[in-house]
Amino acid sequence: MxxxxxxxxxxxxxxxxxxxxxxxxxxxxxxxxxxxxxxxxxxxxxxxxxxxxxxxxxxxxxxxxxxxxxxxxxxxxxxxxxxxxxxxxxxxxxxxxxxxxxxxxxxxxxxxxxxxxxxxxxxxxxxxxxxxxxxxxxxxxxxxxxxxxxxxxxxxxxNRPKKDTRSNTDREDNYLDEEVLAAVTDALEPGSEKNPVFDYAVQVRNSLMFVILRATGMRRGELLNLKVEDFSFNKRTVKVVRRPDSRFDPRLYQPLAKTLGRTIPLSNDISDAVMLYIQKFRTEVPGSNKHGYLFVTHKAGRFQGQPLSNSGFGKFMSQLAASASDFKSIHAHALRHHWNYDFSKIMDANGVSPEKEQQLRAKLLGWTQTSQMPARYNSRRIKEQAGIAVVAMQERVLGKKNQKLGEGE
Incomplete structure (x- = not known):
């Protein structure tokens, strides 16, 4: 059958x-x-x-x-x-x-x-x-x-397989290299000769999507679910809103926000970039005024002006990954992991306590305060700190041993 x-x-x-x-x-x-x-x-x-x-x-x-x-x-x-x-x-x-x-x-x-x-x-x-x-x-x-x-x-x-929590290969080990991220950002710059797409308006849209993902830690579904009305250009913020089963979303495969709704502060540069895309590029796309979703399909055809679909976003990421051998590790969730790594480093540099850091991370990513997800996403930074600590211990022990050996001579 x-x-x-x-x-x-x-x-x-x-x-x-x-x-x-x-x-x-x-x-x-x-x-x-x-x-x-x-x-x-x-x-x-x-x-x-x-x-x-x-x-x-x-x-x-x-x-x-x-x-x-x-x-x-x-x-x-x-x-x-x-x-x-x-x-x-x-x-x-x-x-x-x-x-x-x-x-x-x-x-x-x-x-x-x-x-x-x-x-x-x-x-x-x-x-x-x-x-x-x-x-x-x-x-x-x-x-x-x-x-x-x-x-x-x-x-x-x-009879289900046992869940093995003792994996030798952790998800956070597949991290993004800063040099690769910088190269991707340069390649996505509108007008760049290395840009994987040719249409300038699409270049602006793609660059903005990448910047928002990298700067906010949003999921793909949350990004594609953003509406123009979610942005406050006076307050420089964006709201992540849950809209399950929205009758105003024409997409059959509706992108969804998996986590709690929240408000995220934006830098002036990102807020201005969103405004520029809306006023100069999005408004020029036929059909884009029929809904409020921020990112739209620019290509001419029956989907022109409709909200960008999951498959359309996937095509963008595939084109990006195929444009250079170093870009193969780039995908939306990897950017979310990298945001968490950057967030941990900033919290460390500012002397924020682990408890406060977990509260802030949960708030910014839409988790409850009792969720175990903040600890999971912080594991890469913890592993890095553990490595630094153990090397320092080894150097101290080795230093004492070398000192004794020198005295013996």
């Missing part, structure tokens, strides 16, 4: 997603699960998409092994231990089109690629909840059956 995930927007701007068959018909129980458990739980559309992707992988496993879980659950037959093990193994396989997985045995047995343990863990977590939901509606209901269904769901979770 060939399945796909279809996204659509409701009349009031709600973003929906469904798992549909080859005829475009939604699958009943996955749709019910999304409506009752996911949207009913207030989950974001991207989280729902990830859940449907996991369920799609489960259907591929079901087809491959010739199972029909809905019929089995109605007959009071739950998953057996060996079937849970096969589900666990199957969830390591990258999700190819369902018909390839179900019809081509060699594609499964000869596959050498596997997904990350995090992806496998996430898939099995969703599937455990979905099968618990499905069995709870189809299995004849008794106290014994409820316990058995809960045990089946827990058995699936127990």
């Amino acid at each position: 060939k399945l796909s995930i279809r996204r659509f927007t409701g009349n009031q701007g709600e973003r929906f997603a469904m798992l549909v068959d080859e005829l475009g018909m939604p699958l009943f129980y996955p749709a019910l699960f999304v409506t009752c458990m996911l949207r009913g739980g207030g989950l974001a559309i991207n989280t729902i998409i990830n859940a449907l992707t996991a369920i799609k992988a489960m259907y591929a496993w079901q087809d491959y092994y010739g199972l029909e879980l809905e019929s089995r659950f109605k007959r009071s037959e739950l998953l057996l231990p060996n079937e849970i093990h096969s589900l666990r193994d199957f969830m390591q396989i990258p999700l190819a089109p369902a018909q390839q997985l179900s019809s081509n045995v060699r594609a499964i047995k000869q596959s050498v690629r596997v997904v990350s343990s995090e992806s496998q863990y996430s898939r099995m977590s969703v599937i455990a909840e979905y099968l618990k939901f499905l069995a709870g509606r189809l299995h004849p209901h008794t106290e014994v059956s409820s316990a058995a269904i809960a045990q089946m769901s827990q058995a699936i979770k127990d």
Whole structure:
């Protein structure tokens, strides 16, 4: 059975997603699960998409092994231990089109690629909840059956890969070099011969996006969600506003702000650059006056003037990464990590206490004061400080040893 995930927007701007068959018909129980458990739980559309992707992988496993879980659950037959093990193994396989997985045995047995343990863990977590939901509606209901269904769901979770927190390669090790950042900034300067795009207005837009990401630590979704009205040019600030399911956003894949709303101070240069883009370049793009989103598509065509999409931003970053071999490490989230590193150094230089630094970082990046994220993003600076400390200790010890050796002579 060939399945796909279809996204659509409701009349009031709600973003929906469904798992549909080859005829475009939604699958009943996955749709019910999304409506009752996911949207009913207030989950974001991207989280729902990830859940449907996991369920799609489960259907591929079901087809491959010739199972029909809905019929089995109605007959009071739950998953057996060996079937849970096969589900666990199957969830390591990258999700190819369902018909390839179900019809081509060699594609499964000869596959050498596997997904990350995090992806496998996430898939099995969703599937455990979905099968618990499905069995709870189809299995004849008794106290014994409820316990058995809960045990089946827990058995699936127990077969998830263990989360290894002792990784030798930390995310912060993939940091951005200051010289590379300076080179990228120069290349993106409007009018630069090294600029990866030719249109001057697009050069201005791209340079401004890069500067805002680097200077504020925003996520990509927050950047693309900015509106002209979010900027106060008198106060020199910008507001990061959460706008889920906005009916004024024409993008099917609506960029979202994952963290809390907040107000970020801006330098005079950045505030003036935003004003210049709005007044001189954005207003010249046909269709840009139909909405308030700051960054728009400049290229002529049916999307001209519409808010810049995730794919449009991705194209910009891909062009940038491909324009020079040293630029391959440049991406939006790397800039967020680098902002945190710079922020830590500034806090150290100004003698700010670790507790106060964590509060400020959480405020500027939209985390709650109890979030563990500030510590995670500060780990690179902590590792650097630990390295400096241990080298100082080694030099002190070595110095004493050399002194004694000199006295012995």
